[in-house]
Amino acid sequence: MRILLTGGAGFVGSHLSEKLLGLGHSVVVMDNLITGRQENIAHLIGGDNFEFIKYDVTKYIAIDGVIDYVLHLASPASPVDYLEHPIKTLKVGSLGTHNTLGVAKKYGAKFLLASTSEVYGDPLVNPQPETYWGNVNPTGPRGVYDEAKRFAEAMTLAYHRYHGVDAKIIRIFNTYGERMRHRDGRVVPNFIDQALKDQPLTVYGDGSQTRSFCHVSDLVEGIVRVMASDLNEPINLGNPAEMTVLEFAQKIIALTGSKSKIVFKDLPVNDPKVRRPDITFAKRKLKWEPKVSLEEGLRRTIEWFKKNYKD
Numbered sequence: 001m002r003i004l005l006t007g008g009a010g011f012v013g014s015h016l017s018e019k020l021l022g023l024g025h026s027v028v029v030m031d032n033l034i035t036g037r038q039e040n041i042a043h044l045i046g047g048d049n050f051e052f053i054k055y056d057v058t059k060y061i062a063i064d065g066v067i068d069y070v071l072h073l074a075s076p077a078s079p080v081d082y083l084e085h086p087i088k089t090l091k092v093g094s095l096g097t098h099n100t101l102g103v104a105k106k107y108g109a110k111f112l113l114a115s116t117s118e119v120y121g122d123p124l125v126n127p128q129p130e131t132y133w134g135n136v137n138p139t140g141p142r143g144v145y146d147e148a149k150r151f152a153e154a155m156t157l158a159y160h161r162y163h164g165v166d167a168k169i170i171r172i173f174n175t176y177g178e179r180m181r182h183r184d185g186r187v188v189p190n191f192i193d194q195a196l197k198d199q200p201l202t203v204y205g206d207g208s209q210t211r212s213f214c215h216v217s218d219l220v221e222g223i224v225r226v227m228a229s230d231l232n233e234p235i236n237l238g239n240p241a242e243m244t245v246l247e248f249a250q251k252i253i254a255l256t257g258s259k260s261k262i263v264f265k266d267l268p269v270n271d272p273k274v275r276r277p278d279i280t281f282a283k284r285k286l287k288w289e290p291k292v293s294l295e296e297g298l299r300r301t302i303e304w305f306k307k308n309y310k311d
Ligand code: NAD
Pocket: 006, 007, 008, 009, 010, 011, 012, 013, 030, 031, 032, 033, 034, 035, 036, 037, 055, 056, 057, 058, 072, 073, 074, 075, 076, 077, 078, 092, 096, 114, 115, 116, 117, 171, 172, 173, 174, 175, 176
């Protein structure tokens, strides 16, 4: 297949590009590099089946040649990034989703939207099944991301129902791994970077909020299975092993052998108190579940951070 992958120079997109090329597909990455980096895909550029177009997908997309699949991953994803770019985040979730759906409709291509566990907001149900409608503050600071993704989901299913586009929606839960930016602000790169420099780990709030972390290799395998499925309804992809942020900080200190202490900082507004995917549906529909343990995934990530150490 010839696949259009928006956000392909980002963390998840670069791993997905590699996977799709490995499966024999041809990949066209479209990315404006707002939070991504060309060095993430530098090893792919120049390859026979790989094309990189620096472009903002909130603008009308004209593309040469046939497209068989559109994967829409473009969007700032770290809370620090989307709070720095609130309007661009709203635009890529809304206008960007509309434009990429338009490409899929034009070519009769299949479509996949990278949505997020943030559509569940600060959930009142734990773990979160796909049937949960969420608890989102639309006007809070995180609303720019949450509501953009909720709009994107609604638009995606409208194109499916009204235009017959074979569209899929994945709700990604906290995913980490090699190639995350050292200072993208998310908890995994923050803590690893701080631990490797023996600086204090910044736990927000009292650290009792929970998250569940999935290694990027497991996510990418899940995405490939969703692409091949007959699904047209949202599906959770994530690792259900839940822990508190404080426990996670202690784990990073232990795994890095760091001398770092823990300091407590203010909790960001509307920071979800719990988060854990219910992956019953993915297990049944895709025969998928994460395979990489947190220890193994973190070891790989820490090694990568050590080799790519930057001050
Ligand atoms: P990332 O910031 O590393 O990658 C996002 C990419 O999108 C970047 O390369 C960025 O430059 C690009 N982009 C943003 N706006 C664009 C625009 N207007 N035009 C073209 N390109 C644009 O983040 P990531 O972690 O790789 O996330 C990828 C996708 O997965 C996002 O849609 C995100 O919402 C979703 N997601 C990720 C996670 C996670 O834990 N990593 C969790 C939930 C959802």
